[in-house]
Amino acid sequence: MSTAETATSALYAAAADIGIAEPDVHVSGIVADLVAVLVAVTAGEPRVLTLQDARALPSGPFELTHRSLQSGLHAWVERQTHHPLGYVEQLYTFADRDRGLAPDQRVISISYLGLTREQPRGAGEATGWQDWYNYLPWEDHRVGVPPMIDAVVLPALRAFAKSAPTPAVRQDRANRIAVTFGTDGRPWNEELVLQRYELLFEAGLIPEARRGTPDAGPAPVQGRSMILDHRRILATGIARLRAKIKYHPVVFELMPDTFTLLQLQRCVEALAGRLVHKQNFRRLVEQQELVEETGQLSQETGGRPAKLFRFRREVLFERAIVGTKLPISRS
Template sequence: MSIPPVAVGLNAVVMAAGETAPQVLVVPRGEEEPALPFGPFDPARHRTFEIGLREWVSEQAHFQLGYVEQLYTFGDRGREAPLADLPSSEEARIISIGYLALTPDTADLPSGGGEWQSWYRFFPWEDWRTGKPAILDGQIEPALRRWIDEAETEGRREARRDRARLTFGLDGRGWNEERCLDRYELLYSSGLITEAARDRREAQGMTAVSRSMASDHRRIVATAISRLRGKIKYRPVVFELMPDLFTLSRLQQVVESIVGFPLHKQNFRRALDRTGFVEGTGKVLAGTGGRPAELFRYRRDAVRDTQATGITIPRSR
């Protein structure tokens, strides 16, 4: 029995805080869908997966990676592999290893490379910072209820209803910010987003409300958002997105932009004080239009050898 070829690809979800929303680094492709930096693993040239990944990001996006961690391995049959010189056989199985990279740098990139785009451009239903997104009441929830009603049996309708309640908080079940990937998977499997139209030709009227991405790259970004939203609660990774000096207000804004909802200011600062993660510098940021704000720094050396937790996320009521 012949064994079909396997091709290993590498892709990076590079995230930065941005001024008003979290940013993801994409590689524009003209009129085609944007893609993540992506390329094949070459065992003859790349000593490690991470070395190969860094080469592809540098070549395609003109960006040098800092903090990187392995995210997930994606191996679903039928995946596309844009931008990669992978085996052309139709029998080849594409295995893609995704990485999450965090950076405080959102400077403009050299011409011909990557560009920063708000991750809420690709996932507008995830941003609750100013209240419930209009797209939920206006398009997603009605479409999901139609999808539920279209099930052939009561058992399937109930299964669909339970899934929609769990992921999108229908019927007052509550919103869990860490279920970004689950929500994307539901929108895809119910045929409500552009990728479903492209892959299965069955999207149902939501193709213009958010930007699609090449291959399954939007699914990979959703995986990264879910990972980051969960991880900031048990590891201090949010500081990989911060500059050397920052105000506490800016730190809160960055955390809010990641989790997608406003925080209770006093409770956030009390919880931050208990962690010992930051220390004041005695310097202030002037020109803020109000009382000068003190600049803080992350105590990286002080927490490096401890069992550091993450940032407490107290919702604003």
């Protein structure tokens, strides 16, 4: 197509305009990979689909036959899980030089977040669904602040701050610790998943940060590690999801067709890693008309039977951006 060629030359003309040379080898050494953070919530626990002895996120090369990145991922995941992907969202594209491979090779990793419902283990799957707090144990505050934070994480981080080369850096590190981990009377902010991971990474408390540098260093913090920067990608996905559930009704992609309000609440809590006030949660969900009664009751474990609800899919059309703003309890 001549239009296509014109467009390309236009691009390079633009590049030349702003002082960028067209590379000698037009096409070389670049591989694009798709990496997926596939999330499900089962039995009140948040899970992520893993492979390779639970040390990797599913990933694979982007192929020329795919119509678009999104469609590539969709095809790929549905073949894998035999289940429709309710919701897919692009997370981030990385191309850092230190991700592996030789210097003249480069992987561009395009990461996605996908929401689905957990499926029984298929044949050929190496590991399957893992509780995501196995990888980031400091993120689960549902039953209170995890003891490992005070026991292990904060002492190590404070040592890291103390070892700063200048007072300014020291102060900056102290501030980041306080903000991300909610010390000094600051509130815990569940959305800062990535910032916490990166702080720990910088502090050398994450095994991934110490690859290739086999010196002693501080003892790494607990939490299962992953290949390459997959744990960072997982952190990115969790952060995005925790932010998103507050203003967009994506939680329902993780729920069965009908559910009780407590089940819905437990799902939100699993994702957010913290508890919400039950009555306020119901008030919010109902007054926004996110759900409708099925007319049936759940004959669940102990207590008064709960009404079963169903997601009102119409809200996706009625409004643009709605909110399941979590009423977060301080306790």
